[in-house]
Amino acid sequence: xGADARRDxxxxxxxxxxxxxxxxxxxxxxxxxxxxAWPMLSRASAAFAAPVAGARPNYNAALTVALGAxxxxxxxxxxxxxxAETVKRSMYEGLVDLDASGGLRPGLATRWxxxxxxxxxxxxxxxxxxxxxxxxxxxxxxxxSLDRLVDPSQKLPYxxxxxxxxxVDVVDSLTVRIKTKTPYGAMxxxxxxxxxxxxxxAALRRYGKDIAxxxxxxxxxxxxxxxxxxxxxxxxxxxxxxxRPYLSSVTFTAVSEDATRVAxxxxxxxxxxxxxxxxxxxxxxxxxxxxxxxxxxxxxxxIGINVQKDPLTDRRLRQALNFAxxxxxxxxxxxxxxxxxxxxxxxPITWGYAAQPIYRYDPARAKQLLAAAGYPNGxxxxxxxxxxxxxxxxxxxxxxxxQLAQIGVQAQVQVIEWARYLDLLRKPLDQNxxxxxxxxxxxxxxxxxxxxxxxxxxxxxxxxxxxxMFYKNPQVDALVAKGDETxxxxxxxxxxxxxxxxxxxxxxxxxxxxxxxxxxLRSNVHGLIALPSEAFDLRQTWVG
Amino acid sequence: xxxxxxxxxLALVPVLVGVSIVVFLILHLVPGDPAEVIAGxxxxxxxxxxxxxxLGLDRPLAEQYFKWAGRLLRADLGRSLVTQQxxxxxLLYRFGNTLKLAVGGMAFALLVGGAWGxxxxxxxxxxxxxxxxxxxxxxxxxxxxxxxxxxxxxFAVQLQLVPATGMGGPATFVLPVATxxxxxxxxxxxxxxxxxxxxxxxxxVRTAWAKGLSQPRVLWRHMLSNAAIPIITxxxxxxxxxxxxxxxxxxxFVWPGLGRLLVDAIMQRDYPVVQGGIxxxxxxxxxxxxxxDLLYALVDPRIRYQ
Numbered sequence: 001x002g003a004d005a006r007r008d009x010x011x012x013x014x015x016x017x018x019x020x021x022x023x024x025x026x027x028x029x030x031x032x033x034x035x036x037a038w039p040m041l042s043r044a045s046a047a048f049a050a051p052v053a054g055a056r057p058n059y060n061a062a063l064t065v066a067l068g069a070x071x072x073x074x075x076x077x078x079x080x081x082x083x084a085e086t087v088k089r090s091m092y093e094g095l096v097d098l099d100a101s102g103g104l105r106p107g108l109a110t111r112w113x114x115x116x117x118x119x120x121x122x123x124x125x126x127x128x129x130x131x132x133x134x135x136x137x138x139x140x141x142x143x144x145s146l147d148r149l150v151d152p153s154q155k156l157p158y159x160x161x162x163x164x165x166x167x168v169d170v171v172d173s174l175t176v177r178i179k180t181k182t183p184y185g186a187m188x189x190x191x192x193x194x195x196x197x198x199x200x201x202a203a204l205r206r207y208g209k210d211i212a213x214x215x216x217x218x219x220x221x222x223x224x225x226x227x228x229x230x231x232x233x234x235x236x237x238x239x240x241x242x243x244r245p246y247l248s249s250v251t252f253t254a255v256s257e258d259a260t261r262v263a264x265x266x267x268x269x270x271x272x273x274x275x276x277x278x279x280x281x282x283x284x285x286x287x288x289x290x291x292x293x294x295x296x297x298x299x300x301x302x303i304g305i306n307v308q309k310d311p312l313t314d315r316r317l318r319q320a321l322n323f324a325x326x327x328x329x330x331x332x333x334x335x336x337x338x339x340x341x342x343x344x345x346x347x348p349i350t351w352g353y354a355a356q357p358i359y360r361y362d363p364a365r366a367k368q369l370l371a372a373a374g375y376p377n378g379x380x381x382x383x384x385x386x387x388x389x390x391x392x393x394x395x396x397x398x399x400x401x402x403q404l405a406q407i408g409v410q411a412q413v414q415v416i417e418w419a420r421y422l423d424l425l426r427k428p429l430d431q432n433x434x435x436x437x438x439x440x441x442x443x444x445x446x447x448x449x450x451x452x453x454x455x456x457x458x459x460x461x462x463x464x465x466x467x468x469m470f471y472k473n474p475q476v477d478a479l480v481a482k483g484d485e486t487x488x489x490x491x492x493x494x495x496x497x498x499x500x501x502x503x504x505x506x507x508x509x510x511x512x513x514x515x516x517x518x519x520x521l522r523s524n525v526h527g528l529i530a531l532p533s534e535a536f537d538l539r540q541t542w543v544g
Numbered sequence: 545x546x547x548x549x550x551x552x553x554l555a556l557v558p559v560l561v562g563v564s565i566v567v568f569l570i571l572h573l574v575p576g577d578p579a580e581v582i583a584g585x586x587x588x589x590x591x592x593x594x595x596x597x598x599l600g601l602d603r604p605l606a607e608q609y610f611k612w613a614g615r616l617l618r619a620d621l622g623r624s625l626v627t628q629q630x631x632x633x634x635l636l637y638r639f640g641n642t643l644k645l646a647v648g649g650m651a652f653a654l655l656v657g658g659a660w661g662x663x664x665x666x667x668x669x670x671x672x673x674x675x676x677x678x679x680x681x682x683x684x685x686x687x688x689x690x691x692x693x694x695x696x697x698x699f700a701v702q703l704q705l706v707p708a709t710g711m712g713g714p715a716t717f718v719l720p721v722a723t724x725x726x727x728x729x730x731x732x733x734x735x736x737x738x739x740x741x742x743x744x745x746x747x748x749v750r751t752a753w754a755k756g757l758s759q760p761r762v763l764w765r766h767m768l769s770n771a772a773i774p775i776i777t778x779x780x781x782x783x784x785x786x787x788x789x790x791x792x793x794x795x796x797f798v799w800p801g802l803g804r805l806l807v808d809a810i811m812q813r814d815y816p817v818v819q820g821g822i823x824x825x826x827x828x829x830x831x832x833x834x835x836x837d838l839l840y841a842l843v844d845p846r847i848r849y850q
Contacts, residue, residue: 078595
């Protein structure tokens with residue numbers, strides 16, 4: 001979740017559906033270039049999609065998925081890498097589910113209602129569902145899982161997503177009532193996030209803190225074995241409520257080397273691989289038995305600007321930086337077209353996105369702004385970047401350095417190892433030495449509120465939150481607070497459109513681009529639902 | 545001999561204590577916080593504090609060290625901060641896998657490299673000598689990483705003779721062992737060649753020939769046993785290097801070995817895993833040194849340990 005993990009979501013407003021449709025169009029355009037029968041074409045529904053005509057699922061098939069990084073904790077309440085979410089979602093399910101287009105749909109709850117004042121949510125649970133350890137899924141199980149998150153004494157990292165909850169009450173065995181302290185607009189996306197996956201209460205009692213190594217959920221696959229740092233295997237849960245899952249087992253392996261993942265796909269040692277390097281896409285598309293699928297991502301690369309450090313306290317200079325960068329050029333040159341120039345702080349597929357196309361590449365305008373701010377000859381600064389964390393991260397910083405030099409801004413690029421990078425970014429203002437830094441945020445809940453809350457409110461300056469720009473605009477603070485408390489999604493969307501307008505104009509970021517995701521699949525793999533995050537849903541996946 | 549062994553083993557204790565302190569301090573003084581890495585960017589300062597507290601990282605440094613060292617005395621290396629798994633079984637499993645790879649690579653290097661060296665020395669200046677020299681040069685110069693990918697592309701992806709990655713049956717050993725061993729092979733063959741050539745000039749070899757001894761007998765009895773010391777030294781050094789240097793091979797071939805685990809753990813600041821792993825590596829290298837010393841005495845009767 002956040003700048004190094006993620007997910008997807010949104011509520012079913014008309015507006016959200018429009019966003020979904022637009023993304024579908026973008027995706028089909030990309031897909032037309034390839035051969036992929038991409039999962040998103042499978043219409044998400046609670047029951048499994050019917051197999052494609054001509055191919056039948058092989059119930060003996062096992063699937064190997066090569067992820068880019070080791071999966072760390074399997075506790076839903078602990079944030080992990082983005083990819084770990086795929087593993088968690090193979091074993092666990094939440095009350096609210098995510099569909100391929102980033103929408104919300106019934107999960108373990110079949111329907112829900114909210115009181116007119118927006119503070120009481122009632123969830124009606126799916127009957128005849130059992131956990132993998134045989135425990136019955138009911139209202140008390142939901143209460144146990146959610147109470148764990150809500151209780152501050154548990155000190156769970158994802159507690160902050162649920163601190164608005166006042167109480168979780170069992171109404172009857174299949175009805176749960178959640179009361180919030182104030183109306184809360186992002187309740188459903190939060191419940192659909194990886195944090196709120198429902199854990200077997202018996203397992204929670206039995207394993208306590210060790211639940212991370214003994215995961216038990218209601219999902220299609222149950223935990224089988226793990227080689228820490230290397231692989232995790234899950235096996236078919238025969239009593240899965242939605243019918244017998246297709247695959248006998250799924251093994252997730254950590255393969256950090258791009259070329260190795262590609263070789264595994266080509267030799268059929270892995271049937272699904274993530275992050276196919278752009279340079280390999282053309283070649284793989286020509287290989288028989290292999291499919292490459294591309295889709296829009298949720299992550300926005302940017303260069304954060306410490307707005308409290310001279311001279312970048314002056315908004316005109318920050319705007320000048322934004323005018324000096326050719327986003328389209330970066331996407332073509334660095335990402336080989338596998339990205340979209342950014343025009344907001346969230347991606348087009350994130351719920352609440354509203355385009356703010358104000359910084360077209362215009363070096364002359366940038367120079368005017370520099371001169372107006374009293375720096376006609378530019379100034380010196382430093383761009384920090386991690387290396388290998390995001391696609392082409394260091395290269396992006398270097399390219400931006402080159403483009404800034406065109407308007408006279410002399411930037412040094414400094415590469416910093418990730419653990420130290422986080423440490424340095426999160427220092428409080430008086431100890432913070434950052435000027436410009438590359439990061440890529442995505443909304444952990446698939447909707448704009450997550451990023452707005454964590455990154456742009458002035459209450460979130462480090463060390464508390466992630467406002468590492470030390471940005472402060474009272475109007476933004478007020479609007480974000482309003483967005484949190486607005487349950488009507490159309491109104492809420494309007495509030496966030498205003499937030500985006502203000503933020504883009506204040507330019508605490510040098511906006512860059514969103515990444516596209518590239519998956520490699522064997523052609524006989526079907527029904528893989530990729531969420532807009534790097535996570536995917538394997539519940540309907542089968543091998544022909 | 546036994547007194548020598550006892551002395552060496554006793555000297556082990558301060559070395560290991562020293563290693564444990566140095567590793568602990570270096571790790572904790574390096575900027576970067578495991579709680580921040582674990583939390584990533586998905587949580588707030590409070591969440592990070594919560595993780596820090598859960599992991600005991602908010603305790604004073606000395607307390608953390610003694611707690612860790614105390615458990616160490618009971619052969620308990622603690623749990624990984626990241627995966628929450630016990631460290632010791634994880635390390636032993638990974639170490640075993642790396643050992644398999646290193647032993648395989650070493651055997652490959654000694655057999656192939658040794659044979660090359662002998663042929664090249666005995667037929668000095670011949671075509672074979674020149675060919676081996678070129679191959680050895682290429683072997684030493686080729687980055688392991690690149691060599692591994694190259695072998696994988698040719699033998700696994702194109703020819704499909706062996707699996708590309710993973711650890712399983714004998715076939716899965718071929719590529720990683722060859723990758724890891726080739727570099728060492730080149731070195732061993734060069735050392736074997738030059739030390740044999742040196743022995744070849746010795747008067748006792750001339751005497752052996754003059755006595756009319758057969759070629760194998762001169763080679764094995766007189767030449768190799770005298771040329772063995774440098775080969776053993778380089779072999780032992782190379783073995784240590786293989787254990788440590790296996791990380792690239794392990795990365796390319798997704799081999800569940802120690803090197804890969806340690807690199808990941810360092811990146812994540814997973815203190816217990818790194819500390820335990822480095823201790824294990826230190827212990828192995830010390831054992832390797834002692835074993836090498838003993839091997840000298842075995843090969844060369846002039847060497848005696850008091």
